[in-house]
Amino acid sequence: MSFAPHPDRFQFLHIDLNSFFASVEQQLHPEYRGKPVAVVPTTADTTCCIAASYEAKAVGVRTGTQVGEAKKMCPGIILIEGSHTEYAKYSAAISEAVELVCPVSHHPSIDEMVCELMGREQEPPRARRIALDIKQSIYKNVGEALRCSIGMAPNRYLAKIASDMQKPDGLIGLLPSQLPRALEHLDLRDLPGVGARTEARLKAQGIQTMPQLLALDHKQMHHLWNSVWGDRIYHWLRGGDTGDDGAPVGSELQKSLGHSHVMAPEFRNDEGAWAIANKLLHKAAMRLRMEKFYAGSLSLTIRYQLTREQAERMRSKRHTSGIRQSGWGMEAKFRHCQDTLTLLEAMRGIWQQRPQGEECRRPFFVGVTLRNLIPENEYQEELFGDEGNRAQLSQTMDRLNLKYGHTTLHFGSMLPARESAPTRIAFTQIPVQYGVDYM
Structure with missing residues (x-):
């Protein structure tokens, strides 16, 4: 089966809230803005950071950094026990702010939203204007400490990739005419669905870099994954639409x-x-x-x-x-x-x-x-x-x-x-x- 890429238009916007949990805390507490902040489940040194502000990330503190290590790396770091309720409220408020500009078609997670563009909205200048208006709506209606990176692309998979390419406060578009060469600088782990185990499996089959992966034809990509997932990724990376656009496959009844x-x-x-x-x-x-x-x-x-x-x-x-x-x-x-x-x-x-x-x-x-x-x-x-x-x-x-x-x-x-x-x-x-x- 063959899938033709879209013309040079953006069909999806992927909105990724930057350092969301830490940014909410900086919005709630103006005195924390511009300072290194880490959100933690408890303040015990043996637990791990759930999220870090960009000020903390600048000195190496990341999600998963042990609290004791974070204190050594950044002696002045502000540790805050996370509030599920506050983050849920802000997620809902941001979704409402985005809806003022463009309908939200999908929520992949608490700090991500997807908008599907229609008709002339897909034209690159108009799509870019919508993305900028979304940023402004979040700033005006929810809070000045909350920033997002937005990826624009012909399918959801690429839009997700684009949203990660420039942080914080980024805006990146990937047009079909730029693909797949616009992806050559990425690491294999930058692809959604490619974690440590998948990366190791790809490397064991001789695929060490993105240019090597992108050089594979459709049949080789299918063989590499040994499943329909290889077919999907082949088309997604070229701007194609396989009908599910990177959406998670629906599971059976909750168990x-x-x-x-x-x-x-x-x-x-x-x-x-x-x-x-x-x-x-x-x-x-x-x-x-x-x-x-x-x-x-x-x-x-x-x-x-x-x-x-x-x-x-x-x-x-x-x-x-x-x-x-x-x-x-x-x-x-x-x-x-x-x-x-x-x-x-x-x-x-x-x-x-x-x-x-x-x-x-x-x-x-x-x-x-x-x-x-x-x-x-x-x-x-x-x-x-x-x-x-x-x-x-x-x-x-x-x-x-x-x-x-x-x-x-x-x-x-x-x-x-x-x-x-x-x-x-x-x-x-x-x-x-x-x-x-x-x-």
Whole structure:
């Protein structure tokens, strides 16, 4: 099958918000503007930076830099515990500001938006004017500390690439007549979908550089990926449209949902971990009902911090935070349900079977996942009804928590962690507002 490239027009704009989380903090706190800022899940030295301002990036602090290292690299760095709610609000506000100029057709992530241009909007001068107006709309309607880079291209894949080519506050267009030579200066890792493992696989097949990749014909590109993905990339890099334009392939029915948390030092014991697990389950159960699913199993994951001697003896791996760790997990299956009390009982049964050895004294990470989901319309009611009115209890909790915040009414076992384990900062997941909270 052959795909003709578009004429010299831009069909898509990809808007990439620059250092989004850090920029939101600088917008909220004018005193932080022009200063190095890093957003972190907690202020513990062993955790990692979620995002860094451009002032911090200038001295080498990046997403994933350990907090302790960031302090050494930039002694004056300002560390801020991230706020999922604030970032979700700003993402929504920026989307509204973009909509004032051009409709948003797709949200790939919390800090990215895509606009599809129509008719004469696709003409390069008009597309550039729209992009500049989007920048101005964000500046005027949301905040002066918020900047974006915009890529213009004939398909979404190229628009995403273009948005990364000039940061911060960039505006780059890739026209079909410039392709593929305009991409020759890029690294293989600059291509969306090419991570470390894919890059290693390409290099093992003799593809070391972008010019080598671009020199391949259609058949060779298919063989290189050994899938239709090779065909798509071949056409995308030449300005073609394969019908999906880089959109993620639609997945089947959602199979799971859950939450996880790296605990603050004061919670790194059995009591703290149990309280955190309760809060994570409380949020997951509420989401389960809001998204109209029933769960058929629950998984609990715990990771434990090891001493150097324990780690060497067990040949353990390091967590992304740098902590030497061992891990344990277990899954419980049950009749499909969605009420919090039944799910809590299942988790308590798992908790009682957790390991008790010396290596399991310092839990630092807890994850709770609800699996084997089915939609509400496929659920078969129990023959003898809802014993104890558990569903009604959960519905009452939801009504109050939606109105006043999701920790307003909860079971006592999560009380010690009521203010801990906030909703994790979303990257690829678009935040959804339930009542007054984002999850």
